[in-house]
Amino acid sequence: MSGVDRVNQTLESEAPSLFKLLSPMGREAYFPPDIPFQAKEAAGTDFNGTIGVFTDGAGNAVPLPAMEDVLDFDPEERNRAFLYSPVLGIPSVRDAWQRWQRTGQPDQAPAEDQITTRPVVLGGLTHGLSMVADLFAGPGRHLVVGKPFWGNYRQIFRLRTGAQLVEVDVYRDFAYRPSALVDALKALPAGEPALMIVNFPSNPGGYSPTVEQRRDLRQGLIEAAADRPLMVICDDAYGGLVFTEGVPNRSFFWDLLGAHENLVPVKIDGATKEFAFFGGRVAFLTFGLELSKAATEALENKMQCLSRATIGSPSATSQMILLRGLESGRVFDEVSEIRRIARERYLAVQPALAALDPALLRPLPFNSGFFVLMELNPELVLDPHAVRKHLIEHYSTGIVAAQPSYLRVALCSVSAEALPEMFRRIEAGVRELANA
Numbered sequence: 001m002s003g004v005d006r007v008n009q010t011l012e013s014e015a016p017s018l019f020k021l022l023s024p025m026g027r028e029a030y031f032p033p034d035i036p037f038q039a040k041e042a043a044g045t046d047f048n049g050t051i052g053v054f055t056d057g058a059g060n061a062v063p064l065p066a067m068e069d070v071l072d073f074d075p076e077e078r079n080r081a082f083l084y085s086p087v088l089g090i091p092s093v094r095d096a097w098q099r100w101q102r103t104g105q106p107d108q109a110p111a112e113d114q115i116t117t118r119p120v121v122l123g124g125l126t127h128g129l130s131m132v133a134d135l136f137a138g139p140g141r142h143l144v145v146g147k148p149f150w151g152n153y154r155q156i157f158r159l160r161t162g163a164q165l166v167e168v169d170v171y172r173d174f175a176y177r178p179s180a181l182v183d184a185l186k187a188l189p190a191g192e193p194a195l196m197i198v199n200f201p202s203n204p205g206g207y208s209p210t211v212e213q214r215r216d217l218r219q220g221l222i223e224a225a226a227d228r229p230l231m232v233i234c235d236d237a238y239g240g241l242v243f244t245e246g247v248p249n250r251s252f253f254w255d256l257l258g259a260h261e262n263l264v265p266v267k268i269d270g271a272t273k274e275f276a277f278f279g280g281r282v283a284f285l286t287f288g289l290e291l292s293k294a295a296t297e298a299l300e301n302k303m304q305c306l307s308r309a310t311i312g313s314p315s316a317t318s319q320m321i322l323l324r325g326l327e328s329g330r331v332f333d334e335v336s337e338i339r340r341i342a343r344e345r346y347l348a349v350q351p352a353l354a355a356l357d358p359a360l361l362r363p364l365p366f367n368s369g370f371f372v373l374m375e376l377n378p379e380l381v382l383d384p385h386a387v388r389k390h391l392i393e394h395y396s397t398g399i400v401a402a403q404p405s406y407l408r409v410a411l412c413s414v415s416a417e418a419l420p421e422m423f424r425r426i427e428a429g430v431r432e433l434a435n436a
């Protein structure tokens with residue numbers, strides 16, 4: 001039997017829902033036993049002439065001194081940072097992140113018996129989403145997503161794989177309605193494998209569902225999974241950034257583990273926003289399944305194949321910087337400080353939002369995350385891009401415009417003190433155009 005058939009057969013017998021969800025590319029993906037594989041097998045030999053990595057002849061990195069000086073690494077860290085990372089990530093980084101996933105919201109930690117796969121390292125959350133798209137999306141596959149959503153999902157899923165986005169209005173009448181997502185899933189052809197993506201706290205909306213909304217969504221997804229293999233992708237880019245009392249902070253991913261045999265929860269998270277390590281490009285992909293060793297290896301085999309075919313391997317240097325943080329003993333306090341400042345900005349903007357003239361602008365539900373999203377009064381028929389340009393030119397204010405009528409403000413990059421004035425200018429600019 002060929003290698004790819006063996007890997008597929010393992011997944012088919014041990015993780016049948018996941019197997020049915022694989023895209024044509026996902027089925028074909030197979031990590032051939034070529035260079036990285038052979039180098040791994042030869043690790044520890046006296047004369048290792050496998051991988052194309054320049055060393056001192058004894059396995060040690062030889063960084064240029066001018067570059068090495070930038071990083072205060074000990075010799076072992078230096079080796080790991082300057083040589084190739086394993087394609088799935090540095091093992092200690094994978095383990096340290098797995099601990100963080102379980103301790104980052106100490107008051108809402110998942111139960112110990114909630115088993116997941118070991119997180120795989122990817123080159124930023126975007127790459128994590130692309131990996132999921134390559135493995136599970138493809139021509140004709142439906143991806144249900146609540147709108148407004150992060151527009152890059154279109155490029156990642158539709159443009160790159162040919163999947164079809166089912167865009168659902170989840171903020172009808174300025175309230176979040178998870179039932180709309182479930183209805184869209186149930187309306188798909190019976191039995192057809194499907195994907196759904198949730199992003200809490202959301203971008204661009206800055207929203208996380210309440211306890212009741214999460215309960216309803218979970219229940220609806222269990223019902224929808226009765227009909228089809230269903231993958232729920234939790235884009236946790238803004239994990240931990242919930243500011244409102246009573247709104248759950250931990251990932252919705254944990255609510256889905258073991259919920260239904262057809263339901264495959266996937267978590268994509270990372271250091272980008274949670275650790276303010278935007279340039280580091282370190283993210284993780286985790287499946288909410290308890291897999292046997294053979295099934296884990298089969299799935300990891302496919303991920304290695306696709307990672308090697310796209311980024312080669314993830315940045316070792318960034319992983320080592322992240323590992324310093326994760327092992328420092330200070331990381332929880334330092335991440336809490338980011339959360340505190342983000343919350344301060346969230347609070348600072350509340351009076352401005354409450355005072356907005358609804359004849360001009362109305363905020364969408366907002367309780368978390370880095371962004372506030374406002375809708376221009378549709379009766380004004382203003383082009384959001386015209387508003388955006390007007391605000392730059394006449395009010396020295398930069399915001400993001402999104403069709404059909406949204407303005408998004410990234411509170412994460414404006415100080416709490418500056419926000420009232422910023423919102424005064426936004427409202428003044430919109431009023432000026434409305435009266436023009």
Ligand SMILES: Cc1ncc(COP(=O)(O)O)c(C=O)c1O
Binds near residue numbers: 123124125127199
């Ligand atoms: C919802 C969401 N997902 C994913 C990403 C991508 O994160 P990264 O920069 O790690 O690729 C972003 C970045 O803005 C985002 O807003």
